[in-house]
Amino acid sequence: MLTRDGDFNIRRAENAERHDPIQSDCGCATCASYSRGYLRHLVVTGELSAHRLLTIHNLHFTLQLLRDARLAIAAGTFSEFRAGVNERRAFSDIERGS
Numbered sequence: 001m002l003t004r005d006g007d008f009n010i011r012r013a014e015n016a017e018r019h020d021p022i023q024s025d026c027g028c029a030t031c032a033s034y035s036r037g038y039l040r041h042l043v044v045t046g047e048l049s050a051h052r053l054l055t056i057h058n059l060h061f062t063l064q065l066l067r068d069a070r071l072a073i074a075a076g077t078f079s080e081f082r083a084g085v086n087e088r089r090a091f092s093d094i095e096r097g098s
């Protein structure tokens with residue numbers, strides 16, 4: 001899963017009891033209605049709806065990131081924007097290999 005604070009694998013056991021959304025300040029339909037624990041349950045039990053719900057979030061995140069990048073380019077602050085994104089996303093569990 002893609003988030004402002006780094007990517008993570010929804011299958012990880014630590015998500016099983018989580019009642020919060022994938023990203024608390026996300027405006028997508030998935031984050032508005034489903035917890036990490038429920039989404040993990042859908043994934044590990046093979047529910048096909050999991051793919052749709054997780055894709056809704058990841059596309060929303062990617063489109064918002066691109067909107068923010070365009071605004072930073074227009075404002076002449078893209079270097080600062082890029083540094084901030086990289087700093088926030090530095091602790092991704094995907095990049096750590098777990």
Ligand SMILES: [Zn+2]
Binds near residue numbers: 022023026032057
């Ligand atoms: Zn979301």
